[in-house]
Amino acid sequence: TTEGDALRQMAARLPDLERPFILIGPLTDLEKLLTLRGEAHMRFDRIMGRNLFAAGDWSRTLALLTGWLGENGRFCFIQPIPRHTQRLYDLVQWRDDALRQKVVAIEEAIYHDNTDPLVNWDENDLMSAWRAAGLEVHATVERQSEQRHMTAAHLARWFDPGTLDRPSYGERLLAGGLTAAEVEEVRGGYGRYLRDQNVSWQNTILYLLATRQK
Secondary structure (H helix, E strand, C coil), X not given: CHHHHXXXXXXXXXXXXXXXXXXXXCHHHHHHHHHHCCCCCCCEEXXXXXXXXXXXCHXXXXXXXXXXXXXXXXXXXXXXXXXXXXXXXXXXXXXXXXXXXXXXXXXXXXXCCCCCCCCCCCHHHHXXXXXXXXXXXXXXXXXXXXXXXXXXXXXXXXXXXXXXXCCCHHHHHHHCCCCHXXXXXXXXXXXXXXXXXXXXXXXXXXXXXXXECC
16 A cells, blocks of 8 residues: 555665564554565554544454454554534535424434444443453543645535445435435535635544553
C-alpha cells in the first residue's frame, strides 16, 4: 500500500538498531506474516492503534489482539465512536420546526439502530469487553471539534442513492416517514446553509489504555 511504502521509506533512514520491521496486511494475516519471518512465537509488550473497531466486528478484533499481547502487555488505542458523531440537523437553521423535529427523530434512530454494526455499540461496550477479557482498563472520553469544508460532493453522498447494504441519509429520511417533497426540502436547506461553508464538526473520541492483569 501507499501508506506501507511510506513507512518503509521512513524506517530505512533509521539506524539498524532503531529500525522497525514493517508488516503490511490485515490483522487476520499477522500470524502468517510473522511465520514468514520465523517469528510466529512473538508476543508484544505494547500494541497501539487508531480506529481499529470501526468495521463493527470489534469483538473479533479484540479477541485477535489479546492473543498477541505478552505478559504484562499493554494496549493503547484511540477510537472514534460513530454513534456519537456530528448530527447533520444540528449544522443548519430551520425554517420549519415541525420538519426539524421529524428529521431529529429519524436521524437519532439511525445512530441507535441495534441492527447496524457500525453504530450498535459505544465506549461503554468497548470498555466492558476489554474488562471481560481480563484486562485492567483506564479510559477517557473526549468531545472534539474540527473544521470541515462542506462541498457539493458531501450533499450528493448524503442524498443520492446509497448501496443495498448502506442506504444514504436521504433514503433513511424517506424510509423514516418523510415524504419525497420533505426530503427535497431538507436537501435544499442543507445546501443553502452548508455548501462551500466551513463548519465545526463534532466527534467523540475514546482514549483507552488496557493492561493484562498479572
